[in-house]
Amino acid sequence: MSLAAERRAALPWEVWALLAGSFLVAAGYGIVAPALPVFAQTFGVGVTAAAAVVSALPVLRLLFAPVSGRLVARVGERPMYLAGLLVVAVSTGACALATSYVQLLVFRGLGGIGSTMFSVSAFSLIFRLAPEGRRGQLSGLFTGAFLLGGICGPALGGGLVAVDVRAPFVVYALALVLATAVVGTLLARSSAVGRRRDDPDVPPLTLVGALRSPVYRAALASGLATGWAVQGVRVALVPLFVAVALGREPLWAGIALTVFAVGDGVMLLATSGLSDRRGRRPVVVTGLAMVAVGTACLGLFPSLGVLLVASLVAGAGAGLLQPAQGAAVADLVGSGRSGGPALSGFQMASDVGAIVGPIAAGALAEGLGFGAAFGVSGGVAALALLVWLLLGSRAEGPGTRRT
Numbered sequence: 001m002s003l004a005a006e007r008r009a010a011l012p013w014e015v016w017a018l019l020a021g022s023f024l025v026a027a028g029y030g031i032v033a034p035a036l037p038v039f040a041q042t043f044g045v046g047v048t049a050a051a052a053v054v055s056a057l058p059v060l061r062l063l064f065a066p067v068s069g070r071l072v073a074r075v076g077e078r079p080m081y082l083a084g085l086l087v088v089a090v091s092t093g094a095c096a097l098a099t100s101y102v103q104l105l106v107f108r109g110l111g112g113i114g115s116t117m118f119s120v121s122a123f124s125l126i127f128r129l130a131p132e133g134r135r136g137q138l139s140g141l142f143t144g145a146f147l148l149g150g151i152c153g154p155a156l157g158g159g160l161v162a163v164d165v166r167a168p169f170v171v172y173a174l175a176l177v178l179a180t181a182v183v184g185t186l187l188a189r190s191s192a193v194g195r196r197r198d199d200p201d202v203p204p205l206t207l208v209g210a211l212r213s214p215v216y217r218a219a220l221a222s223g224l225a226t227g228w229a230v231q232g233v234r235v236a237l238v239p240l241f242v243a244v245a246l247g248r249e250p251l252w253a254g255i256a257l258t259v260f261a262v263g264d265g266v267m268l269l270a271t272s273g274l275s276d277r278r279g280r281r282p283v284v285v286t287g288l289a290m291v292a293v294g295t296a297c298l299g300l301f302p303s304l305g306v307l308l309v310a311s312l313v314a315g316a317g318a319g320l321l322q323p324a325q326g327a328a329v330a331d332l333v334g335s336g337r338s339g340g341p342a343l344s345g346f347q348m349a350s351d352v353g354a355i356v357g358p359i360a361a362g363a364l365a366e367g368l369g370f371g372a373a374f375g376v377s378g379g380v381a382a383l384a385l386l387v388w389l390l391l392g393s394r395a396e397g398p399g400t401r402r403t
Contacts, residue, residue, distance in 0.1 A: 012129050013186075014129055014186070014187060015126060015129050015138065015141075017183050017186045017187060018081075018122055018125060018126050018129075018142075018183070019126075019141055019142065019145045020145075020179075020183070021081075021085070021118075021122065021179055021183045022122060022142060022145040022146055022149070023145040023146070023148055023149040024149065024175060024176070024179050025085070025088070025115075025118060025146075025149065025176075026145065026146040026147070026148070026149025026150045026153065027149035027150070027152050027153040027156075028088075028092070028149075028153060028172040028175060028176065029149075029150065029153060030149065030150050030151070030152065030153020030156075030157055031153045031156050031157035031160065031168045031171065031172050032092065032095075032157060032168045032169055032172055033054075033153070033157060034157045034158045034161050034168070035157060035160070035161045035165055035166075035167075035168040035169065036050075036053050036054055036108070037050040037053065037054060038161060038165055039053075039095075039098075039104065039165045039166070040053045040101060040104060040105075042165065043100060043101035043104070044101075045101050049101065052105065053101075053104060053105055053108055055355070056105055056106075056108045056109035056112065057108055057109060057111050057112040057115060058112060058351055058354060058355060059109065059112065059355065060109040060110065060111070060112025060113055061112035061113070061115045061116045061347075061351060062112075062116075062348055062351040062352065062355065063112075064112065064113045064116050064117075065116045065120070065344040065345075065347055065348045065351065066207075066341070066344060066345075066348070068080070068084075068113075068116045068117045068120050068121075068340070068344055069120055069207070069340040069341035069342070069343060069344025069345065070340065070341055071117070071340070072117075072120050072121050072124055072340030072343075072344075073340040073341060077121040077122075077124050077125040077128065077340075078121070078125065078187050078188075080117050080118075080120070080121040081117075081118060081121040081122055081125060081187075082180055082183075082184045082187075083114075083117055084114045084115065084116070084117030084118030084119075084121060085114070085118055085176055085179060085180040085183075086114070086176075086177075086180055087110070087111070087113055087114025087117060088111050088114035088115060088118065088176055089114075089172075089173045089176035089177050089180065090114075090173070091107050091108065091110040091111035091113075091114060092107075092111060092169050092172050092173040092176065093169065093170065093173035093174075094107040094110075095107045095108055095111075095169045096166045096169035096170045096173065116344065116347065119347060120340055120343050120344045120347060121340070122142075123142070123326070123343050123347075124333070124340055124343050126138055126142055127139075127330035127333060134273060134276055135276065135327040135330045135331060136272075136273050136274065136275035136276040136280070136283075136323055136324060136327040137272050137273035137276055137323075138327075138330075139275075139322070139323035139324070139326035139327040139330065140268050140271070140272045140273065140322075140323035141272070142323075142326070143268060143319075143322045143323050143326070144265065144268045144269070147261065147264055147265055147268065148265070150261075151261055151265075156168075156171075205332060205333050205341070205342045206341050206342070207341040207342055207344075207345045209342070210329075210332060210341075210342035210345065211345075213332055214391055215280075215328055215331075215332060215391060216329065216332055216342065216346075217387070218284075218328075218384075218387045218388045218391055219325050219328050219329050219346055219349075220345070220346065220349040221349075221383070221384040221387040221388075222284055222288060222321065222325045222384040222385075222387075222388065223325060223346055223347075223349035223350040223353070224349045224350065224352060224353040224380070224384065225288065225291070225353060225380045225381040225383070225384035226291075226318065226321060226322060226325070226350055226353065227349065227350035227351060227352065227353025227354035227355075227357065228353035228354070228356070228357030228377060228380050228381075229291055229292075229295045229314070229353075229357065229377045229378065229380060229381050230291060230314070230318045231350065231353070231354040231357075232353060232354040232355070232356075232357035232358045232361075233295070233357045233358055233361045233373070233374070233377045234257070234260060234295075234314070235257070235358075236357075236358035236361070236362065237358065237361055237362065237365060237370070237373060237374070238253055238256055238257060238298075238307075238311075239253040240365070240370075241253075241298065241302075241307075241365075241370050241374075242256065242307070244370075245302050245370050246302060246303070246304060246307070248304060252304065252307075255308070256307050256308060256311045257311070259308050259311040259312050259315065260311040260312070260314060260315035260318075261315060262312070262315065263311070263312040263313070263314070263315025263316040263318075263319065264315040264316065264318045264319040265319065266316070266319070267315070267316040267317075267318075267319025267320055268319040268323065271283075271319070271320060272323075274320070274324075275323065275324035275327055275328075276327070280324050280325070280327060280328040280331070281388055281389075281391055283320055283321075283324040284320075284321055284324045284325050284328070284388050285385055285388050285389060286317070286320055287317045287318065287319070287320030287321025287322075287324065288317065288321055288381050288382070288384055288385035288388065289317070289382075289385055290313050290314060290316055290317025290320065290321075291314050291317040291318060291321060291378075291381045292317075292378045292379070292381035292382040292385060293310075293313060293314075293317075293378070294310040294311065294312075294313035294314025294315075294317060294378075295310070295314055295374055295377050295378035295381060296374055296375050296377075296378025296379070297309075297310040297313075297374075297378075298310050298370070298374040299369075299370050299371035299372065299373060299374030299375045299378075300371060300374075300375065302370065302371070326346075329342065329343065329346050353380075357377065357380075360376070361373040361374070361376065361377055364376055
């Protein structure tokens, strides 16, 4: 089948099942987000300890990512996908039963193990099912499912907290068990998912093998920048920036984060599959430029108007950037071999940025001011942009081939 025909064909139904699972997981993270720090403080701990509970999951996810990548390559995507959902379900349900701060911290952290099992296997499985000419589109849908779930979850979680602080954990755990049963049953009936289809003549893509590719190294750079500026600093510093530097009510921080999410979501919808048609590099470079400018402007021009415009620009840049860089990694893996270790390495780069970014930017904001914090964060995205520019035509991707 030609690439043009592949682009017109309907997506496999298995893809929609995986996207639904991704939406549910992201919504669940949002459901428990309002409850976590509140629940932690019921055990008599301070703000720092309560915040540590929030960080427990990404830290364990980062530490377990190399193991999960090897397991995906050895066991297969579907068993790891379902096992990851169940681990998150059990750990979340255990959080609802926690009777001490230490128990809550440990149970929440264990969810990070299931999180990386799920995300690496889902990412690998979706791209194994994706037609070659539509990997960028599939990457956008995968990112969009998480974004939509992340937007919907907190509203429901806030309402559940008002009923009982443990309720969000119970609801999310039960929903995950149900999702595991339904999605697992559907995928078990799929001949495309039920058995591995690796080409015996093509060895699995290991992390060492992937690191030999300039495209993969560039994807790690942009993944780190995404975690740093988009997932980390934006969430950690914007509320403080609004309160301290702008002297505004916390409501405006929520509005700014919402504007970012709107820009992200609209761009994802408007440019779905753009990197399949135009190539990975120009789309990633444009997205990184928007993220860099939108982030740095917060510190250079501290005002409410600039905050909202810059948030919209950075959000739109993230909507361009994330699907294209994910598709670039998928191009390296291909559809006939396992790439779990390479995919887990890509995820780790983003997690490192999300963990280190807020700490570094927070120290800069405290010592030199918010201008330095946002300026350096924008500079991280600019450095990643430079790495992609130096690739030349090596990152155009299969989507640019003529049919």
